Amino acid sequence: MSAAPPLLDGPQADAQVLQALRATWSDPPGWLGSLRAIDHKTIARRFIVATFVFFLLGGVLALAMRLQLARPGLRLVSPELYNQLFTMHGTTMMFLFAVPVMQAVAMYLVPLMIGARSVAFPRMNAFAFWVFVMGGAFLYAGFAVGSGPNTGWFSYVPLASSDYAPGKGVDIWAQMITFTELSALLVAIVLITTIFKMRAPGMTLVRMPLFVWATLVTQFMVLFAMPSVMLGSTALILDRLVGTHFYNPARGGDVLLWQHLFWFFGHPEVYLIFIPPLGFISSIIATFARRPVFGYTAIVLALIATAFLAFGLWVHHMFATNLPEVGKAFFTAASLAIAVPSAVQIFCWIATLWSGRLDFKTPLYFVLAFFVILVAGGMTGLMLASVSLDLQVHDTYFVVAHLHYVLLGGAVFPLFGAIYYWFPKITGRMLGETLGRWHFWLFFVGFNVAFFPMHLLGLHGMPRRVWSYSPGLGWDGMNMTSTVGAFAIAASMAVFLMNVATSLRRGRSAPDDPWGAGTLEWRTPSPPPPHNFDALPVVHGREPLWMQPAQPSHVAGLAADAREVLVTSAWAAQPESRPLFPKPSAWPFLGALATTVLFIGSVYTPWAVVWGALPVTIALIGWFWPGRKETEQALALEKFP
Amino acid sequence: MFRARFLIEWFSDSDTDAAIDSLMQAAAFLSGPAAHSALRPAGAQAARIHDLWQLTLWICMGVFAAILVALLVALVRAPRASASAPPLASHALGPERTARRWTTWATVASAGLLVALLVADMWTDRALSRLPVADALRIEMTAQQWWWEARYLDAQGRPEFAVSSELHVPVGKPVIVTLKSTDVIHTFWVPSLHGKKDMLPGRSTQLMLRADKPGTYRGECAEFCGLQHALMAFSVSADPPEVYAQWRAGQHLPAAEPSGQDAIRGRQLFLSSNCAQCHSVRGTGAMGTLGPDLTHVGSRSLLAAGTVANEPAKLAAWIVDPQSLKPGSTMPPSKLPPDDVRALVAYLRGLR
Numbered sequence: 007m008s009a010a011p012p013l014l015d016g017p018q019a020d021a022q023v024l025q026a027l028r029a030t031w032s033d034p035p036g037w038l039g040s041l042r043a044i045d046h047k048t049i050a051r052r053f054i055v056a057t058f059v060f061f062l063l064g065g066v067l068a069l070a071m072r073l074q075l076a077r078p079g080l081r082l083v084s085p086e087l088y089n090q091l092f093t094m095h096g097t098t099m100m101f102l103f104a105v106p107v108m109q110a111v112a113m114y115l116v117p118l119m120i121g122a123r124s125v126a127f128p129r130m131n132a133f134a135f136w137v138f139v140m141g142g143a144f145l146y147a148g149f150a151v152g153s154g155p156n157t158g159w160f161s162y163v164p165l166a167s168s169d170y171a172p173g174k175g176v177d178i179w180a181q182m183i184t185f186t187e188l189s190a191l192l193v194a195i196v197l198i199t200t201i202f203k204m205r206a207p208g209m210t211l212v213r214m215p216l217f218v219w220a221t222l223v224t225q226f227m228v229l230f231a232m233p234s235v236m237l238g239s240t241a242l243i244l245d246r247l248v249g250t251h252f253y254n255p256a257r258g259g260d261v262l263l264w265q266h267l268f269w270f271f272g273h274p275e276v277y278l279i280f281i282p283p284l285g286f287i288s289s290i291i292a293t294f295a296r297r298p299v300f301g302y303t304a305i306v307l308a309l310i311a312t313a314f315l316a317f318g319l320w321v322h323h324m325f326a327t328n329l330p331e332v333g334k335a336f337f338t339a340a341s342l343a344i345a346v347p348s349a350v351q352i353f354c355w356i357a358t359l360w361s362g363r364l365d366f367k368t369p370l371y372f373v374l375a376f377f378v379i380l381v382a383g384g385m386t387g388l389m390l391a392s393v394s395l396d397l398q399v400h401d402t403y404f405v406v407a408h409l410h411y412v413l414l415g416g417a418v419f420p421l422f423g424a425i426y427y428w429f430p431k432i433t434g435r436m437l438g439e440t441l442g443r444w445h446f447w448l449f450f451v452g453f454n455v456a457f458f459p460m461h462l463l464g465l466h467g468m469p470r471r472v473w474s475y476s477p478g479l480g481w482d483g484m485n486m487t488s489t490v491g492a493f494a495i496a497a498s499m500a501v502f503l504m505n506v507a508t509s510l511r512r513g514r515s516a517p518d519d520p521w522g523a524g525t526l527e528w529r530t531p532s533p534p535p536p537h538n539f540d541a542l543p544v545v546h547g548r549e550p551l552w553m554q555p556a557q558p559s560h561v562a563g564l565a566a567d568a569r570e571v572l573v574t575s576a577w578a579a580q581p582e583s584r585p586l587f588p589k590p591s592a593w594p595f596l597g598a599l600a601t602t603v604l605f606i607g608s609v610y611t612p613w614a615v616v617w618g619a620l621p622v623t624i625a626l627i628g629w630f631w632p633g634r635k636e637t638e639q640a641l642a643l644e645k646f647p
Numbered sequence: 648m649f650r651a652r653f654l655i656e657w658f659s660d661s662d663t664d665a666a667i668d669s670l671m672q673a674a675a676f677l678s679g680p681a682a683h684s685a686l687r688p689a690g691a692q693a694a695r696i697h698d699l700w701q702l703t704l705w706i707c708m709g710v711f712a713a714i715l716v717a718l719l720v721a722l723v724r725a726p727r728a729s730a731s732a733p734p735l736a737s738h739a740l741g742p743e744r745t746a747r748r749w750t751t752w753a754t755v756a757s758a759g760l761l762v763a764l765l766v767a768d769m770w771t772d773r774a775l776s777r778l779p780v781a782d783a784l785r786i787e788m789t790a791q792q793w794w795w796e797a798r799y800l801d802a803q804g805r806p807e808f809a810v811s812s813e814l815h816v817p818v819g820k821p822v823i824v825t826l827k828s829t830d831v832i833h834t835f836w837v838p839s840l841h842g843k844k845d846m847l848p849g850r851s852t853q854l855m856l857r858a859d860k861p862g863t864y865r866g867e868c869a870e871f872c873g874l875q876h877a878l879m880a881f882s883v884s885a886d887p888p889e890v891y892a893q894w895r896a897g898q899h900l901p902a903a904e905p906s907g908q909d910a911i912r913g914r915q916l917f918l919s920s921n922c923a924q925c926h927s928v929r930g931t932g933a934m935g936t937l938g939p940d941l942t943h944v945g946s947r948s949l950l951a952a953g954t955v956a957n958e959p960a961k962l963a964a965w966i967v968d969p970q971s972l973k974p975g976s977t978m979p980p981s982k983l984p985p986d987d988v989r990a991l992v993a994y995l996r997g998l999r
């Protein structure tokens with residue numbers, strides 16, 4: 007037991023305490039130290055950068071496809087390579103970019119928005135990141151050596167069975183699913199626990215920022231959606247490696263089983279990608295309309311309704327199969343119904359803009375693009391919800407247009423808005439407004455040029471996933487237009503990267519709250535210190551920064567020389583306890599490495615599951631082994647009533 | 648610009664397809680008559696779907712326009728402010744009755760339109776399933792990587808003859824197509840006649856259609872089915888009943904006798920080389936079943952599931968090196984000398 011007076015934080019803390027806080031919560035220095043980092047901001051920054059690297063790689067693959075399709079009958083790439091290109095593009099964008107980037111942004115922002123010093127389970131959080139990166143690297147390593155998957159991001163059986171897809175491509179793909187879904191599930195647990203148990207005192211559920219609500223709802227969806235695809239892909243690997251017959255109709259299996267499992271995950275996945283951006287939009291509109299979003303309760307309920315309905319419409323991906331027609335009608339109804347909660351949110355945002363005072367900055371531009379592009383994509387979604395219309399446009403370029411309108415309009419445009427909005431907080435530098443406008447307009451125009459013609463292509467009979475097409479079918483001009491648009495999008499991304507690069511070097515430095523926003527993340531310096539807040543805030547309303555200060559304003563008395571955090575109650579956010587959080591450790595990294603060996607090994611031999619479990623077990627024992635010093639410190643800090 | 652012109656055309660012309668078509672023609676996007684368009688139905692089922700498409704498109708365009716107008720008005724009327732402008736916090740706002748009323752009504756209206764769409768959709772589904780099919784023509788279509796085999800069935804459901812990748816149907820007569828697959832999932836789709844239907848290994852599916860206008864309609868595989876998914880097309884010719892009857896009678900006949908020395912030598916080559924191991928020609932000893940039935944191959948207009956035109960030079964090229972025309976095709980290349988290839992082509996061209 008230490009005899010020195012305890013160093014405690016609080017609003018009146020002196021420099022020594024702040025110094026101690028900083029030292030306590032910092033990640034270890036150096037290259038080796040970076041492998042031990044567990045600060046949620048460090049991990050989330052790496053996570054965001056990694057997902058963006060995958061985003062750019064997926065974009066390059068898309069450009070290669072658009073070049074191949076620019077003219078009929080081109081032979082720039084072989085059919086085999088083309089099939090790998092679109093498989094890798096879809097897989098990358100869905101599994102390695104869109105879902106994880108939303109989790110990564112939430113991982114950065116949620117603790118700051120709810121006034122916490124860390125995420126819950128910070129080591130597991132780091133582990134999830136390493137597993138994700140290694141899974142993505144594994145997929146691209148396979149692609150680089152010519153073993154890329156070539157059966158589509160949906161990998162329908164029996165095309166993906168070993169009879170029709172020999173080689174390791176599909177095994178690598180299926181195992182990449184295991185990696186990324188494991189990561190997603192762990193992050194979901196981290197975020198749900200963080201949101202329920204680590205909110206600043208006074209931040210009741212009904213005072214939570216809408217982005218935090220969107221994150222909470224999304225992570226619950228992850229918990230229910232991901233196991234379905236993990237089950238599906240595991241059965242696929244078993245079919246391929248050890249000769250089970252889950253999907254083999256000749257031996258009592260069923261090819262539609264895969265489709266049910268895949269789309270029971272696959273459709274909610276669209277909402278895993280789409281709901282967090284609804285939170286971005288609510289944050290950005292509130293700030294740039296200088297008022298809270300109208301209809302807070304309606305929006306929260308709409309988010310929850312979306313999450314429930316999202317699990318009831320997977321069959322609309324299977325309308326062309328021979329499922330019973332009456333059953334399909336139910337899924338039509340559910341698919342149409344999910345438009346209602348989305349519409350409620352759109353109406354609430356329009357009402358907010360209507361009655362607000364507008365500050366037109368780049369983040370707001372990106373959010374306004376949502377209203378054009380996502381709403382257009384939503385309209386084509388209503389068409390796809392209809393069984394008979396879907397029979398015409400299913401598996402054509404119409405669907406390619408629809409999904410890009412929804413995913414880029416609904417997720418990527420708001421995501422860029424979010425990047426312009428929170429970049430100052432994360433880096434301490436403002437992004438350039440002029441380059442931001444260039445980025446926006448190039449992206450917006452390029453997007454529509456690239457994807458609008460695809461609606462017509464699909465209606466005029468062009469199927470998806472074709473590596474080439476004959477001249478004289480009436481598709482030539484629209485394909486060329488689309489390719490031109492794709493390169494405009496690429497140019498807009500170049501402008502964005504330039505903007506980031508120049509801002510990081512000589513951008514205007516950001517004050518704590520450059521936009522005059524109302525939520526807690528803007529109360530701390532940009533970029534935030536390792537401990538996020540010098541003193542944890544106490545919350546008295548939905549926009550703490552837009553309110554008159556009220557008492558009590560801060561929490562005081564948490565240890566500054568130990569990773570003590572405040573745990574509050576799930577509903578009312580009343581202080582409950584002050585557990586000690588773990589220190590940085592190399593075990594998450596080593597554990598992820600061991601897990602990677604197991605996963606990759608099992609692509610080659612089922613025995614890897616047996617011998618690969620050994621290093622994983624060792625890593626987990628090392629991870630959870632209680633250190634003597636930590637135990638003493640925890641006992642010293644423990645107080646009994 | 649594309650979009651803008653589309654919208655201009657849209658509003659200046661009440662007929663939606665005419666708008667799209669005239670735009671496409673103006674921009675020289677169409678190089679030939681599109682016989683594979685969901686927007687130009689030539690059959691009863693496609694026409695029903697097209698009606699639903701028109702209704703849905705109008706409703707959706709209306710809602711889209713209304714949302715954008717509301718947004719634009721909001722953006723124009725709201726005053727401007729800077730980041731330093733004092734914000735209104737939640738607790739400072741009273742109940743916003745006007746906003747509440749408008750958003751509620753907008754939501755109710757949206758829900759009402761969605762119900763209308765649902766009813767229209769179910770109505771269409773019902774109509775599609777009630778196509779009168781008494782005395783329908785029955786065809787069993789089997790897909791495989793990457794071509795189609797259609798068996799025409801008699802009234803008792805027994806196969807009469809098989810054709811590959813080129814179907815003929817009588818105009819105005821319903822057709823029931825039973826869809827099967829021997830390997831992976833394929834999808835049968837003739838946009839001018841009907842929506843698509845999957846062909847699932849281990850399950851059989853059905854599609855009912857009726858061509859109402861004579862013409863040739865392009866169909867293709869819509870489900871990604873491997874390496875040559877792109878080169879897996881077929882055609883459906885809707886013929887006047889007497890033309891169809893003639894075609895059908897012709898298909899019943901065994902292969903034509905070769906005429907001319909080349910063709911006779913071609914038949915010998917066909918039967919003695921490995922052609923006959925995979926292909927059959929009815930009336931000869933060639934009874935292979937792995938590849939398409941070639942009994943009347945000379946009367947087809949395209950080869951290799953729509954890959955190339957059925958011309959002597961293309962046919963020769965296909966026989967010599969199918970892999971360069973359709974990489975991954977299961978047909979092996981041939982090492983026959985040019986003379987023999989010419990003889991084979993002469994024989995096959997004569998199989999009308």
